[in-house]
Amino acid sequence: MGKFSRRQVIRTSLAAGAFLTATRCAAPSGTPNNPASGPQVNTNQSKDVTLRLIGTGVSQINDIRDKAQEDLGFKFDMRALSTEENNQIAITQPGQYDIFDGEYFSLPLVVPSGNLQPIDIKRITNYDKIVSFFRTGEFKGMPVEKSQGTAPFKVQYLTGADSKEFSATPTDYATLIPFQYNADTLGYRPDLVGRPIESWGELFNEEFKGKTSILDIPQIGIMDAAMVAESLGLMTFADKGNMTKAEIDQIIEILKEQKANGQFRAFWKTFDESVNLMSSGEVVLQSMWSPAVTAVQSQGTECIYAPLKEGYRGWGGGIGLSKNLEGVNLDAAYEYINWMLDGWVGAFLGRQGYYSAAPETARKFMSTSEWDFWYEGKPAAEDIVDPFGKTLAKSGVSRDGGSFDERFGNIVCWNSTMEENTYLVQKWNEFIAS
Amino acid sequence: MSETWKTLKPYALITPQTLVFLLFLVFPILMIGVVSFWEFNGYSMTPAFTLANYQGILTDVTFKTYLNTFKFLGMVWLATLLIGYPVAYFLAFHVPKLEWQILLFLVCTIPFWTSNIIRMISWVPLLGREGLVNQMFMGVGLIQQPMEFLLYSDFAVVLGMVHLYIIFMIAPIFNSLMRIERSLVTAAEDLGASGLQVFREVILPLSAPGIAIGSIFIVTLVMGEFVTVRLMGGGQSASVGKLIQTQIGSLQYPLAAANAIVLLAVTMLIIISILRVLDIRKEL
Numbered sequence: 001m002g003k004f005s006r007r008q009v010i011r012t013s014l015a016a017g018a019f020l021t022a023t024r025c026a027a028p029s030g031t032p033n034n035p036a037s038g039p040q041v042n043t044n045q046s047k048d049v050t051l052r053l054i055g056t057g058v059s060q061i062n063d064i065r066d067k068a069q070e071d072l073g074f075k076f077d078m079r080a081l082s083t084e085e086n087n088q089i090a091i092t093q094p095g096q097y098d099i100f101d102g103e104y105f106s107l108p109l110v111v112p113s114g115n116l117q118p119i120d121i122k123r124i125t126n127y128d129k130i131v132s133f134f135r136t137g138e139f140k141g142m143p144v145e146k147s148q149g150t151a152p153f154k155v156q157y158l159t160g161a162d163s164k165e166f167s168a169t170p171t172d173y174a175t176l177i178p179f180q181y182n183a184d185t186l187g188y189r190p191d192l193v194g195r196p197i198e199s200w201g202e203l204f205n206e207e208f209k210g211k212t213s214i215l216d217i218p219q220i221g222i223m224d225a226a227m228v229a230e231s232l233g234l235m236t237f238a239d240k241g242n243m244t245k246a247e248i249d250q251i252i253e254i255l256k257e258q259k260a261n262g263q264f265r266a267f268w269k270t271f272d273e274s275v276n277l278m279s280s281g282e283v284v285l286q287s288m289w290s291p292a293v294t295a296v297q298s299q300g301t302e303c304i305y306a307p308l309k310e311g312y313r314g315w316g317g318g319i320g321l322s323k324n325l326e327g328v329n330l331d332a333a334y335e336y337i338n339w340m341l342d343g344w345v346g347a348f349l350g351r352q353g354y355y356s357a358a359p360e361t362a363r364k365f366m367s368t369s370e371w372d373f374w375y376e377g378k379p380a381a382e383d384i385v386d387p388f389g390k391t392l393a394k395s396g397v398s399r400d401g402g403s404f405d406e407r408f409g410n411i412v413c414w415n416s417t418m419e420e421n422t423y424l425v426q427k428w429n430e431f432i433a434s
Numbered sequence: 435m436s437e438t439w440k441t442l443k444p445y446a447l448i449t450p451q452t453l454v455f456l457l458f459l460v461f462p463i464l465m466i467g468v469v470s471f472w473e474f475n476g477y478s479m480t481p482a483f484t485l486a487n488y489q490g491i492l493t494d495v496t497f498k499t500y501l502n503t504f505k506f507l508g509m510v511w512l513a514t515l516l517i518g519y520p521v522a523y524f525l526a527f528h529v530p531k532l533e534w535q536i537l538l539f540l541v542c543t544i545p546f547w548t549s550n551i552i553r554m555i556s557w558v559p560l561l562g563r564e565g566l567v568n569q570m571f572m573g574v575g576l577i578q579q580p581m582e583f584l585l586y587s588d589f590a591v592v593l594g595m596v597h598l599y600i601i602f603m604i605a606p607i608f609n610s611l612m613r614i615e616r617s618l619v620t621a622a623e624d625l626g627a628s629g630l631q632v633f634r635e636v637i638l639p640l641s642a643p644g645i646a647i648g649s650i651f652i653v654t655l656v657m658g659e660f661v662t663v664r665l666m667g668g669g670q671s672a673s674v675g676k677l678i679q680t681q682i683g684s685l686q687y688p689l690a691a692a693n694a695i696v697l698l699a700v701t702m703l704i705i706i707s708i709l710r711v712l713d714i715r716k717e718l
Binding site: 084088091092109110112167184210213216218259264265270276280281282286369421422424426428429432433434 | 490559668680681
């Protein structure tokens with residue numbers, strides 16, 4: 001170090017302070033890890049196409065992108081966002097994406113913005129292979145048919161080719177083509193809980209005081225809370241999926257009381273936070289997403305995705321087309337959707353514990369033991385390995401919750417956007433601030 | 435001609451800076467102000483003039499959230515001052531060589547080198563229920579049950595912010611301490627002042643502007659803070675920044691804008707009152 005005058009040092013330190021302040025102002029965002037793809041020789045028009053996808057971290061998977069590029073010959077640019085960012089961009093920045101991969105519950109907000117164009121079902125080859133609940137609202141007469149909230153079927157169809165209105169009955173125009181979905185429930189650490197968890201009500205059990213957690217996303221967290229409150233008989237709802245102001249007031253009061261009693265350890269907002277809470281043992285029982293449970297398990301920690309007697313909270317995500325798509329790009333997007341329903345993707349997602357939109361086609365790409373394990377709920381005939389090479393279940397183990405029918409059929413409510421959404425967010429803030 | 439140019443020159447010189455300033459600072463803030471009067475539904479905003487957004491935030495909750503934010507501010511300010519001042523004092527008066535002063539000052543910036551993700555993950559093994567601190571205390575038999583308040587609590591939020599922002603207190607105080615003429619101290623000592631008297635009568639008043647600048651940094655940083663509050667508070671603690679973030683996440687931009695304007699006004703008030711008490715101009 002050379003000679004520093006005192007004044008120089010003073011100036012530098014002040015500047016350093018100001019610089020640090022300035023860098024602090026940049027809010028951290030998600031961490032999309034999508035490296036750019038390699039160069040490619042263009043031989044025909046569709047190879048010039050690059051489709052820009054936006055979606056949440058659980059759907060933007062590099063392996064799927066690579067395989068799609070290989071099979072279809074055009075390029076994909078994926079962006080992994082948080083649930084909230086995803087909806088924000090879908091609604092406010094239509095020029096930023098070609099394909100929107102979002103959740104059904106966001107549709108009551110996204111569709112009226114007019115940023116999605118209806119999908120022409122006649123162009124979707126395997127549409128009839130999609131699970132009937134998405135297409136017709138029927139599923140073998142099981143409870144899911146009467147499920148509350150923003151069930152996919154309720155927002156699956158539009159009334160016309162350039163309509164922004166949902167149709168209660170099937171039409172030729174779809175909002176989204178389902179991509180992945182699941183039946184969410186409570187996850188717990190069997191080693192720290194010590195007994196099976198069979199009811200949503202356990203989340204408020206004093207036994208687990210200071211060791212539980214729920215989601216800090218109002219539209220999802222409120223549904224979990226409603227399941228718990230109903231299960232404990234604390235209150236009833238006319239329709240959990242569309243609460244009245246009075247009902248929201250009441251459920252928030254219940255939540256506040258639980259918070260004041262110290263029932264919760266923390267709230268989580270992103271996938272990795274929930275994994276962290278669970279694997280560190282800070283939380284032993286919490287509402288979780290299924291891949292989070294898988295992530296905890298793959299760290300060698302036991303974690304059970306509890307089948308609960310009241311049923312599951314469903315969520316579903318699908319692929320929609322931006323209104324800006326036209327010509328070759330639009331054709332490419334349809335090609336992608338058809339490719340997605342062809343089965344390879346379904347099998348890939350299936351191995352992570354999600355369900356495919358068209359299980360029949362996915363079956364072709366899965367081994368018998370994989371199919372039996374993931375869809376039939378049978379004990380694994382051999383070790384079950386996820387797409388990234390990690391062993392998820394040893395031979396002889398069954399997946400939590402049983403077969404596809406048992407799990408999907410018992411969804412009783414869905415993530416919801418209610419008419420009183422604004423009020424809900426306001427009250428939710430009140431709960432967090434309490 | 436040259437006379438006119440002479441008059442115009444300063445204006446020409448400040449024009450680029452002024453434009454940038456207007457375009458990227460004043461204009462966005464004005465837009466936020468405008469939007470705060472708009473109407474909105476779940477997915478869109480419509481230009482209008484309504485006071486509903488402001489009425490909507492004038493509630494108990496907002497009030498409580500502000501109180502909570504002030505609480506954080508007070509605690510973080512006090513902690514950073516009490517820790518930062520001695521550190522800066524030590525750097526300025528007890529480290530003899532300039533090279534060492536610079537090196538040690540850089541060491542103080544280390545907490546800044548980690549990203550939020552790293553911080554979020556690394557506090558758990560330290561402060562968690564089975565973390566190092568709890569294990570240590572339980573190991574030596576001081577406590578029987580792990581202390582839960584260490585993580586996901588107001589304590590953790592304050593700890594996280596102090597860890598993160600203390601440099602903003604150290605830097606300006608260090609700066610003003612360095613500018614104190616050493617002969618003043620010698621003179622005071624010659625006149626028979628004790629160490630404490632030298633500090634109280636000479637050093638403290640002369641370093642007050644540094645404290646003021648540091649306080650302004652802390653006020654602006656803590657008042658808008660939402661990441662640390664969420665990560666360290668486990669989502670259970672509220673701050674105004676977090677309130678705004680939740681509203682933005684739910685696409686309630688006008689509400690968030692109204693909140694932001696109120697927050698801006700409150701923060702400005704605090705800063706103005708700091709400036710009323712202490713004149714920092716001679717520092718710049």
